[in-house]
């Protein structure tokens with residue numbers, strides 16, 4: 001607790017010095033700075049950031065600002081649930097991925113492709129998983145990645161010990177026809193990777209359509225809501241529409 005107090009005091013002094021010249025800053029700007037400057041903790045080897053006292057901080061405990069944690073690619077711990085950055089982190093010149101939870105577009109169609117990460121779809125795994133080559137890799141994303149589409153689940157086609165589920169093949173073909181060999185654009189949400197280390201992304205085609213949503217709209221998959229994501233209500237509504245129109249799975 002002493003350590004935290006010390007860090008807080010040092011931060012307070014540092015921030016005070018930086019801001020003396022910016023007396024005219026608006027209340028809104030002040031709120032943004034305060035949020036970005038919250039102290040959270042990371043560890044030597046982990047990929048998550050935490051609040052003080054989380055059991056994950058037993059071996060190491062490195063204080064950083066919330067903004068630095070987010071810009072550096074750390075994810076919020078799912079156990080201690082630290083604060084999340086609601087406004088975009090200040091531009092520090094470091095690699096930052098377009099995250100819909102930070103940018104808060106009103107719906108999945110309201111993103112600007114020019115701000116997303118460009119990639120080529122080089123392999124197709126099934127309806128909700130593809131392999132891509134990323135045009136501009138960084139310390140957060142590699143050159144070749146497997147992507148699990150956020151918020152959608154299609155019937156299994158490649159599970160070695162399960163029979164191909166109804167529509168699995170059609171869902172796979174739908175994704176393959178629309179994406180394979182194409183240039184696509186990637187946007188991200190709260191979590192950058194799943195437990196298999198696959199990138200979790202929204203995939204946009206050149207016409208600005210979000211493929212994750214298009215799968216559900218066409219009835220080739222359902223909204224996958226086990227994990228929260230920014231467009232969860234929209235995807236649920238698209239699924240209801242597809243059910244009512246008896247498309248694909250819902251025939």
Ligand SMILES: [Zn+2]
Pocket residue numbers: 049050051054055056077078079080081
């Ligand atoms: Zn934690």
